[in-house]
Structures are given as C-alpha cells and as structure tokens.
Amino acid sequence: MTALLQLSRRIDSLTEWVGRSASWLVLIAVLISAGNAVVRKTLNTSSNAFLEIQWYLFAAIFLLAAGYTLLRQEHVKIDVVLGRFSRRTQIKVEIFGIVCFLLPLVAVVLDLSIPVVLRAYTSGEMSSNAGGLIRWPVYALLPLGFALLGIQGLSEAIKRIAFLQGLADDPAKKLATKSAEEELAEAILAQAEGAKK
Numbered sequence: 574m575t576a577l578l579q580l581s582r583r584i585d586s587l588t589e590w591v592g593r594s595a596s597w598l599v600l601i602a603v604l605i606s607a608g609n610a611v612v613r614k615t616l617n618t619s620s621n622a623f624l625e626i627q628w629y630l631f632a633a634i635f636l637l638a639a640g641y642t643l644l645r646q647e648h649v650k651i652d653v654v655l656g657r658f659s660r661r662t663q664i665k666v667e668i669f670g671i672v673c674f675l676l677p678l679v680a681v682v683l684d685l686s687i688p689v690v691l692r693a694y695t696s697g698e699m700s701s702n703a704g705g706l707i708r709w710p711v712y713a714l715l716p717l718g719f720a721l722l723g724i725q726g727l728s729e730a731i732k733r734i735a736f737l738q739g740l741a742d743d744p745a746k747k748l749a750t751k752s753a754e755e756e757l758a759e760a761i762l763a764q765a766e767g768a769k770k
Contacts, residue, residue, distance in 0.1 A: 574740055577731045584728035585644055591721060592641025595634055602630040621702040629711045636718025640725035646745060660743065664733045667745065671730045679723035686715045 609623040642648055655663055692698075693709040700706055732744035 574735055574738065578735055578741065581728040581731040581735075584724050588640045588644045588721065588725045588728070592638050592644070595637040595641070598630050598634045598637075602627055602634070605630070621700070621704045622706055625700055625702070625706045629706070629714075632711055632714050636714045637721065639718055640721040643722060643725045643729060661737060664736055664743075664745065668730055668733045668737075671726045671733075675726040676723060679719050679726065682719045683716050683723075686712070686719070690716060 605623060606627055609619060609627075612623075613619045655666055658666075690709055690712045693712050698708040700708060729744060732741055735741035736744055
C-alpha cells in the first residue's frame with residue numbers, strides 16, 4: 574500500500590500542476606475576448622479564429638481542470654441520504670462510485686474519442702468557418718481531460734482504501750484553502766484597516 578500511496582501523491586502533484594496551469598487559460602481567454610471586442614467595436618472587423626480560440630480555451634479550462642476539481646473535492650455531491658451513514662460507509666460508497674462509474678466512463682470516453690482525434694489529425698480537419706482553426710487540438714482535449722480525470726479518480730480510490738485500512742487521513746476533506754472571494758474580502762479589510770491608520 575505504501576507504493577500505491579506514493580503513486581497517489583505523484584498523481585496529486587501532477588493534477589495540482591495541471592489545474593494551476595489551466596487557471597492561466599482563464600486570463601488568456603479574457604484577454605482574447607476583450608481584444609476581439611475592442612477590435613470589433615473600434616475597427617468594425619473581427620476574426621472567426623478569435624471566436625474559436627475562445628471556445629477552445631473554454632474547453633481546455635473545463636476538461637483539463639476536471640481532475641483538479643476532483644482532487645479539491647469540489648465536484649457536486651448530493652449527500653441527502655449518504656450523509657446519514659457513518660464516514661466509513663460514505664467512503665465505501667465513494668470507492669464504489671469511482672470504480673463502477675467514474676473509471677468505466679473514462680474508459681468509454683477514451684475509446685470513443687481517440688479515433689475521432691486521430692481521424693481529425695490525419696485528415697487535417699479545419700473549421701468550416703472562414704478563417705477558422707484546425708480542429709484536432711480541441712478534439713484532443715477530450716481524451717486528455719478524461720485521462721487526467723481517470724488517473725485522479727484512481728488516486729482518490731487509493732486514498733480512500735488507505736483510509737479504510739487506517740493508513741491515511743480522511744481523503745474527502747476539502748483542502749484548507751481560502752476561496753478567491755475570501756482572499757479578496759481579507760485584502761479589502763486589510764486595505765481598509767491600513768487606510769484608517
């Protein structure tokens with residue numbers, strides 16, 4: 574189990590890096606969107622490539638951060654019934670969900686999407702819009718994102734099994750980090766305090 578926990582920590586590190594890197598795509602998407610809007614309003618021109626890259630970036634953010642969201646325990650859970658059971662029972666149900674639903678879904682999506690990506694790559698498929706972009710990079714985000722989600726699901730299953738064996742802390746606890754809103758509120762309060770002095 575020690576080797577599996579080390580593997581889990583490596584997967585968690587990879588997922589953390591991918592998630593933090595993907596967060597920069599939000600800034601890039603906002604800058605492209607703002608730049609496109611300014612050009613469209615001031616110069617009365619636009620490009621389909623700018624519109625499509627925004628869609629590509631949204632897909633990248635959503636798909637690449639899915640594993641990161643799982644790591645951070647931020648996926649929606651409905652605990653109306655499950656919340657009444659003991660923590661060990663909840664963990665067992667989570668393991669069942671990962672093994673019987675998440676990992677098979679990942680396998681099916683990979684099986685169905687990889688041929689589409691390869692076909693688009695070999696054919697050089699382009700957008701049908703004038704000035705549009707090549708399609709295979711955005712298609713490739715689907716199997717890549719699901720692969721990252723799948724390996725993070727494997728890591729979560731390992732951590733939950735270790736918890737049941739008494740070898741690890743509760744993996745379902747949310748990491749003690751502040752939300753962006755909490756950080757902003759603290760910065761505003763600190764600035765207000767500084768202005769009073």
